[in-house]
Amino acid sequence: MDTISSLFYGLSVVFSPFNLLSCFIGCLLGTLVGVLPGVGPGATIAILLPLTYKMSPTVAVILLAGIYYGAQYGGSTTSILLNIPGESTSVVTCLDGYQMARQGRGGPALGIAAFGSFIAGTFGVIMLMLIAPAIVSVALRFGSPEYVGLIIMSLSMVSFLSSSGSRFKALLLGIVGLILGTVGNDPIYGIRRFSFGITTLYDGIELIPVVVGLFGVAEVLVNLEIVVRSEVFQTKLKGLLPNWKDWRDSVKPIIRGSFIGFFLGTLPGMGAIVPTFISYAVEKRCSRTPEKFGTGMIEGVAGPESCNNAASEGAFVPLLTLGIPPNGIMAMMLGALMIHGITPGPLLLTEHPDIFWGVIASMWVGNAMLLVLNLPLIGIWVKVLRIPYGILAPLIILLCIIGAYSAEGNPGDVLVLMIFGGLGYLMKKLNLDSVPLILGLILGPMLEEHFRRSLLFSKGSFTIFFNRPIALGALVVTVLVLLSPMLVSLLRRKAGGDYEINIK
Numbered sequence: 001m002d003t004i005s006s007l008f009y010g011l012s013v014v015f016s017p018f019n020l021l022s023c024f025i026g027c028l029l030g031t032l033v034g035v036l037p038g039v040g041p042g043a044t045i046a047i048l049l050p051l052t053y054k055m056s057p058t059v060a061v062i063l064l065a066g067i068y069y070g071a072q073y074g075g076s077t078t079s080i081l082l083n084i085p086g087e088s089t090s091v092v093t094c095l096d097g098y099q100m101a102r103q104g105r106g107g108p109a110l111g112i113a114a115f116g117s118f119i120a121g122t123f124g125v126i127m128l129m130l131i132a133p134a135i136v137s138v139a140l141r142f143g144s145p146e147y148v149g150l151i152i153m154s155l156s157m158v159s160f161l162s163s164s165g166s167r168f169k170a171l172l173l174g175i176v177g178l179i180l181g182t183v184g185n186d187p188i189y190g191i192r193r194f195s196f197g198i199t200t201l202y203d204g205i206e207l208i209p210v211v212v213g214l215f216g217v218a219e220v221l222v223n224l225e226i227v228v229r230s231e232v233f234q235t236k237l238k239g240l241l242p243n244w245k246d247w248r249d250s251v252k253p254i255i256r257g258s259f260i261g262f263f264l265g266t267l268p269g270m271g272a273i274v275p276t277f278i279s280y281a282v283e284k285r286c287s288r289t290p291e292k293f294g295t296g297m298i299e300g301v302a303g304p305e306s307c308n309n310a311a312s313e314g315a316f317v318p319l320l321t322l323g324i325p326p327n328g329i330m331a332m333m334l335g336a337l338m339i340h341g342i343t344p345g346p347l348l349l350t351e352h353p354d355i356f357w358g359v360i361a362s363m364w365v366g367n368a369m370l371l372v373l374n375l376p377l378i379g380i381w382v383k384v385l386r387i388p389y390g391i392l393a394p395l396i397i398l399l400c401i402i403g404a405y406s407a408e409g410n411p412g413d414v415l416v417l418m419i420f421g422g423l424g425y426l427m428k429k430l431n432l433d434s435v436p437l438i439l440g441l442i443l444g445p446m447l448e449e450h451f452r453r454s455l456l457f458s459k460g461s462f463t464i465f466f467n468r469p470i471a472l473g474a475l476v477v478t479v480l481v482l483l484s485p486m487l488v489s490l491l492r493r494k495a496g497g498d499y500e501i502n503i504k
Helices: 003-014 017-035 041-054 057-082 093-102 106-139 144-160 167-180 207-224 244-265 273-286 299-314 316-322 328-339 353-374 378-384 389-408 411-429 435-457 469-503
Strands: none
Touching: 003 017, 003 106, 003 353, 017 041, 017 057, 017 353, 017 378, 041 057, 041 207, 041 328, 041 389, 057 093, 057 106, 057 299, 057 328, 057 353, 057 378, 093 106, 093 299, 106 244, 106 299, 106 316, 106 353, 144 167, 144 435, 144 469, 167 435, 207 328, 207 389, 207 411, 207 435, 244 273, 244 299, 273 299, 299 316, 316 328, 316 353, 328 435, 389 411
């Protein structure tokens, strides 16, 4: 199928009643969790992940994807009206968005955020349609050595770009995740290991209670300690449609933000937060009046808001084409598919084209839904913001417990949930990122299986990883990533020494 016919096929999948309903619910929930401070898409997807066990894989991924990119829309509402980012990717929007609201221009700020997100989302879908099949055609030639190299590179990049302060600690957490992934049955010989006679561990540590604990329970426990004063800035939201001058000032930032977000979003570990800061810095550099940024410049809203939406869709490229999740939320998407016995990767396009093209087409439909939903419902979102978090927290914890138990009907999973919920809380207090641990747990069995297959194929010789160009290239990138802090330090010292010599 060519790209156009594939898109029409994807649209036919999306417009089936259940898929269309799941897209709508996902977008609506995504906007809601983006609006509510302290309830992010990661925690929401973790809580809802057990429910996808009873859904078809296409419905499940369309629903979860809608929550992910829908949250990027909703996060701008609290950033602009409360100066509190509802979603971490909307932190930069606070700088100019809230100032616009204080000047009585909250309507145009919300409007350009919604339109910019839609344009960036459309751009992301087009690029995904064009790039993904090309990557798949190359990835079909991959063998086990190539996957070993790519998985190691992904884990190293995620650890390097971790939100925690120490890259070493993030790398250590990734290794801990790999070790946890060895619990259960041996992938080659099927021998039970590291279960210590505990029946809950016979098939390994289940992903759902771990993810729900680390993301859902831990997030609630931390947010209960934070007293957020949610006072919506008292102004009438009028003129939601940006005027001609607003559009003239925003067109280039939207285009630049879309490019920056999509291509950086495809990189493992990058996520959607770092690109928004880069986008804001680019707009400030390109502006004729950079000193006015932070005082209510619409470019400071248009660029980052377009960027975070494009980045959320760029993250699907490595997941759908290579089966490698670039961030924690994509790891949960991978888990949702693996629950149904489907492993994303090069064969997804040929074996499950309904999932591949259905998800891509649903993003375009979902972005159109979000544009229609967000502007008329802003008044309702403002009222939702006044719900005390003390009411939401017990309900979220209850959903976490029900979700962990209902996936397998195993009471032991509730205990696993509590253990990892407590661990996640401690990690957040110590400023440790849980994403490397999650990726290690998910990718660990894949890494072990491909690594051992490679050695079986090469009769125990490690040279197989250096004789294959892609595997070697990935390992070289891994070494450069891990050594980059040392290399940068040496270059700075050398530059400083040269400078001193030149002075003398």
